[in-house]
Amino acid sequence: MAETTPTFERTVPRILMCAPTYFEVSYVINPWMTGHVHDTTAERSHRQWDALRETVQRHADVVIQPPAEGQPDMVFAANAGLVFGNTFVPSRFRYDERKGEEPHNRAWFTHHGFDIADLPEGVFFEGAGDGLFDRGTSRRLWMGHGHRSDLDAAPALGRLLDVDVLPLKLADPRFYHLDTCFCPLTDGYTLYFPGAFDAASLALIEQHVAPAERIIVDEHDAAAFACNAVNLGRVVILNRASADLRARLEGAGFMVIEVALDEYMKSGGAAKCLTLRLDEAVGA
Numbered sequence: 001m002a003e004t005t006p007t008f009e010r011t012v013p014r015i016l017m018c019a020p021t022y023f024e025v026s027y028v029i030n031p032w033m034t035g036h037v038h039d040t041t042a043e044r045s046h047r048q049w050d051a052l053r054e055t056v057q058r059h060a061d062v063v064i065q066p067p068a069e070g071q072p073d074m075v076f077a078a079n080a081g082l083v084f085g086n087t088f089v090p091s092r093f094r095y096d097e098r099k100g101e102e103p104h105n106r107a108w109f110t111h112h113g114f115d116i117a118d119l120p121e122g123v124f125f126e127g128a129g130d131g132l133f134d135r136g137t138s139r140r141l142w143m144g145h146g147h148r149s150d151l152d153a154a155p156a157l158g159r160l161l162d163v164d165v166l167p168l169k170l171a172d173p174r175f176y177h178l179d180t181c182f183c184p185l186t187d188g189y190t191l192y193f194p195g196a197f198d199a200a201s202l203a204l205i206e207q208h209v210a211p212a213e214r215i216i217v218d219e220h221d222a223a224a225f226a227c228n229a230v231n232l233g234r235v236v237i238l239n240r241a242s243a244d245l246r247a248r249l250e251g252a253g254f255m256v257i258e259v260a261l262d263e264y265m266k267s268g269g270a271a272k273c274l275t276l277r278l279d280e281a282v283g284a
């Protein structure tokens with residue numbers, strides 16, 4: 001009789017993080033940055049980033065991207081682009097302040113063997129900040145638009161990656177990237193702040209996410225970046241969650257780990273946007 005191969009082998013997720021060497025708030029391109037120009041310290045931001053890296057490293061392999069001088073927001077690795085299988089779709093940033101990151105990201109992903117798939121000229125798209133793969137259904141991409149990314153990116157991504165793209169219109173300027181207000185979790189659970197979306201987009205979420213799988217975040221938790229979570233299997237790493245949100249996540253089988261990231265919130269980011277999943281699986 002032929003021997004069967006055990007199928008319980010688990011692969012360790014791979015996460016990219018960009019070192020915070022040059023991180024600071026040096027301009028204002030989202031409401032969180034207002035009043036915080038030159039308000040961060042290297043000591044505190046490096047310590048918080050190290051704590052996140054150490055926490056993520058307990059559940060994933062972390063790969064470090066070298067930062068570029070003069071690109072303070074490059075630390076937000078989620079915005080480098082969108083990874084799907086071995087394909088990398090580089091971001092096209094809306095604001096001039098971040099466009100200088102583009103050549104560095106293209107070079108890094110080219111050097112690391114990814115196939116580069118470019119969006120059409122003139123279409124803005126800010127990578128895994130606005131493009132989030134569903135973890136329950138393969139080949140479904142939720143895409144935020146309305147602040148940074150263009151709706152035109154949706155059909156283009158569908159073609160480039162052969163995925164179904166569900167566009168969600170972001171309606172509140174505080175939640176300017178999809179990953180600030182929406183987070184697909186293992187087994188189809190979805191963490192989101194309804195107030196960040198227009199009515200049609202909320203209806204689209206409700207059409208695809210069963211009531212029992214919706215983990216609704218209130219404004220208080222959303223403002224503490226609870227939706228900006230790194231999900232690795234049954235682990236959820238985030239800046240802060242209220243007792244109520246933690247209980248609901250635990251009730252759904254998740255282990256919640258808080259890592260304080262207030263220095264990065266002054267720039268409008270937290271756990272999820274400081275990371276980029278490099279092994280985003282291509283499902284069946």
Ligand code: ARG
Binds near residue numbers: 030073
């Ligand atoms: N200061 C950065 C910006 O406004 C923060 C980016 C946060 N990234 C994210 N994926 N939410 O572009």
